[in-house]
Amino acid sequence: MPVWAPTGATPVVHAGSSAASAAGPAPATGAIPTVTGAFPTATGAVPAVAGAVPTATGAVPAVTGAVPLQGSLAFSTQPRPDVRAGLPISAYSDDELDALVGWLVSDGEVRTRDELAAALRFELGITRRSYRIDTAVRAAIARAGI
Incomplete structure (x- = not known):
């Protein structure tokens, strides 16, 4: 019907x-x-x-x-931190990684840790995975309390 x-x-x-x-x-x-x-x-x-x-x-x-009907688009309410992309993971300080994670979660979109890690790697311009990269990314996400 x-x-x-x-x-x-x-x-x-x-x-x-x-x-x-x-x-x-x-x-x-x-x-x-x-x-x-x-x-x-x-x-x-x-x-x-x-x-x-x-x-x-x-x-x-x-x-x-x-x-x-207009779908709500998630967008960050803060400006992107001034963190240069494309550097080796060891070139980023914890503060820079923390600022990027804070910026990523500021849009209010619910993400899993894996999705947040992928978004952080994307923002940093990191295309490969390694133990050192994954450890730094996981630590930044853990410091954010996610």
């Missing part, structure tokens, strides 16, 4: 429903197919949208009342 959005909004049809099969085959990615077009309101009028382009039938797609 299709699930309908509020009047004037574009309805979403769930995969596996009779309306979904009318909408065409589901994409191979597993995304939920959507049915778009102009749908009349309770009064029978099709809501107009400023700047909307009419479809082939002359109808204006209805988006009145639709609320666009």
